[in-house]
Amino acid sequence: MPAIALALCFSVIPFLKTFVSSFLTISQSGKAIGFAGLDNYKTLFEDKAFISSIGNTLRFTLYFLPLNTVMTFLAAALTRRRRKCTWIMEAIFITPLAFSLSAFALVFKEIFRGEVSIINRILHTSLLWLDRPGSAMAVLVILGLFLDFAIDYILLTAAFRSIDRSVIEAAEIDGAGEVRKLFAIETPMIATMLSITVFMALKDAILISAPVMILTEGGPFRSTETIMYFYYLEAFKSGNRAYESAISSMMVITSAIIMGIIAVLRRKDA
Template sequence: MKKHRAKPYLFILPVLVLALVFVYVPFVQSVVSSFFNVRMDGSLADFTGLRNYRNLFSNEIFAQSMANTFLFMLLFVPLNFILIFLAVLLTERESRRNKFFETVFMLPMAMGMSSMALIFKYMFRPSVGIINRLIGIDIQWTNNALAAMFSVVFLGVFLDFGLDYIILLSSMRSLDKAPQEAARLDGANEWQVLTRIKLPLLSPTLFFVLFISIKDALLICAPVMVMTEGGPFRSTQTIVYYYYIEAFRNSNYSAAAAISTVVFIIAAIITSASAALDSRRVHYEN
């Protein structure tokens, strides 16, 4: 029926070129470079096997950046999850009032990352910042490592809040209402309806949001750059930020390639787990 054989290829050609030039080529290049000494112009000098990786794994800054990233993840993922789940529970019912709250909870999405990071940077200044005034304690957000990490975590929660909220809210609302009503008729209370019926039905979406936030935590970089520049004393320098520094400040392309390959592998594990869960999610919708 379709006569012009070449036509569909022509339609997708630009997209394929973009995918090759801006994703696959740099990806392969970066993985290959991680086994070589890389010159300043990006060309490969000599094959070094696993030396870049050995250097990396014995490098204290790498270890610290990894530890910082996992600490960020450990704080960010649960806090993000609890707040979003709470917001969804509170605005689950469709009503005029909840429409207003939905808009409010979506708003952080409309704010650009660097704008939000600047606002947070100024709000969290010690002594003269509004946050310390409101809580009444003068926390050294910029000088204390853990406090600085927390301030970045709060920023991360704000940046992801809107999208995660919409995902969870819409899948909560599209749950089949019949089992819930039946359970209520049989005398189940709201807590039982939530934990026995809604949560199990929702679990694929919940896991999905959880995995996405784990991946976001692994890859966080730009918000940290704007808000703390990795400080104080590298205590908020994350692994992707470290990659950025090695690549663009130190022009150490071999190290950058090895770091990115390590992160690719971790990200691939997280992403494929979330994709596996996502395929389970499908039959609950529509």
């Protein structure tokens, strides 16, 4: 009951209010001054910058999601058995949890700044990492990996370790090799957890904004401006209430769908 009250107070009611105001014209001081119908959505979709922010978000998701999945899966798979030294690897993989992503973003910003950057010294290159659309996006994706890596790693190793040993031992007796055991026996058994991490990463990718704000500020030339960063600019920098309510309504619905899928997956597991 208290949980429902809290949810009602802090998410459902504000969302409904936002949803309603996305069909109204709201003044900068927050007063409703007229009915706009679908106009707010219409102008939003006519805005080239918004359309390109959708493109940028999709591009980010497209690079981030497979990379994140493969990396966390590999890390978890390689350390799934407890051996003498796995704790070292575990500690390294979980460390990102202890730091805020913003701190990483600041460090990245210094590492990749300008042509005389630290990374160029190390790699003997002379790339302007954060000043070319392609490489700026790449740096952002790499930074994004820190977002979910630790938590995904914990979930996946826990899933691996909760597999019933007898199944694995049976496979061993049948002469299954390491690779075969991993992909044919263990992976299917953690499939639900794996798909949960994938959808969580998907949700995070679609909502990404803080690293963008710190690392690239949407640049160069708005090429890394994601939907949520665009939203931040419009809502907080420009005070554009029309965009604010329209975008947040759409994003809440999108992430609600993704969270719904996660919930269904979890139920299937239980």
